Amino acid sequence: MDTLIAQLQRQFRDYTISLYHQGFLDDQFTELKKLQDECSPDFVAEVVTLFFEDCEKLISNMARALDQTGNVDFKLVGSSVHQLKGSSSSVGAKRVKGLCITLKECCDSQNYEGCVRCLQQVDIEYKTLKAKLQDLFNLEQQIVQAGGRIPQVDI
Numbered sequence: 001m002d003t004l005i006a007q008l009q010r011q012f013r014d015y016t017i018s019l020y021h022q023g024f025l026d027d028q029f030t031e032l033k034k035l036q037d038e039c040s041p042d043f044v045a046e047v048v049t050l051f052f053e054d055c056e057k058l059i060s061n062m063a064r065a066l067d068q069t070g071n072v073d074f075k076l077v078g079s080s081v082h083q084l085k086g087s088s089s090s091v092g093a094k095r096v097k098g099l100c101i102t103l104k105e106c107c108d109s110q111n112y113e114g115c116v117r118c119l120q121q122v123d124i125e126y127k128t129l130k131a132k133l134q135d136l137f138n139l140e141q142q143i144v145q146a147g148g149r150i151p152q153v154d155i
Helices: 002-021 029-036 041-066 074-091 093-108 112-145
Strands: none
Touching: 002 112, 029 041, 029 074, 041 074, 041 112, 074 093, 074 112, 093 112
């Protein structure tokens, strides 16, 4: 059993490090992890779940606004992208945040094609991050169920 725990912990550590190295996460995610303890063992998963619900809502709002051909409300899109940038920044979603900065620039210059392209990238990126974090949380659960402790990963 101990070898299983050690193997899962190593897998967890390697996977976490890869998420940082590939630019999916930044230091803010590390800060978020520090707020989690025995009293709130699901804190990060809950915060991240709310973030992804927010992503879906904001992306959908922006897509609807961009769908108004010839009458795009760039202010509305800009406002949504600003919210998304803030929430992605607060959970450490580095790539999503970076795309939001580009999307905001496209909104500011009323570049319709750029907005549509960026929004598609934001959608793909947040879905990719969601899947990767789900894998990470599943690994955490396996470690705990096996009787182990979640290792602290220093990046």
